[in-house]
Amino acid sequence: MTSAMPMFIADAALGRLVTWLRLLGYDALYARDASEAELVQRAAAEHRVLLTRNTRVARRRALPPHVLLTSGDFRAQLRQVLDTCHLAAAPAFLARCARCNTPLEGIDRAAACARVPAYVCATQTSFARCATCGRVYWPATHVARMQREISRLGLRVD
Helix, strand or coil: CCCCCCCEEECHHHHHHHHHHHHHCCCEEECCCCCHHHHHHHHHHCCCEEEECCHHHHCCCCCCCEEECCCCCHHHHHHHHHHHCCCCEECCCCCECCCCCCEEEEECHHHHHCCCCHHHHHHCCCEEEECCCCCEECCCHHHHHHHHHHHHCCCEEC
């Protein structure tokens, strides 16, 4: 089930898992409103690994590569995806928008300061922006917490 860089699509029950996959740098779509048939069809058409907790979906014929997740806990789900897909490192930590999955692009401090709180502008020097939703990102204390969480999962962050 491995490929050089797997892409994922997940059903409505897996929003938090999708966010964490994006934070790790994986292309992960959240098909919250898709029907079972649409989810399977899109996974096959876009060569994505289908992530689901729905056993009915997992029993379908001609199912594309998939992972039937057995836990409701996002940490266990993430560990299962990483193990099943043989993933040991985050391809690009914090390189995708956690909200909409678009790769982030660096922006200069002046442009970022027009869009972030004054304290953030005064204390940060590195910023990235999502070209799709416009969200601005910067490395703050939450990054260290995320790295600790990822480390507990045994995943390398390069």
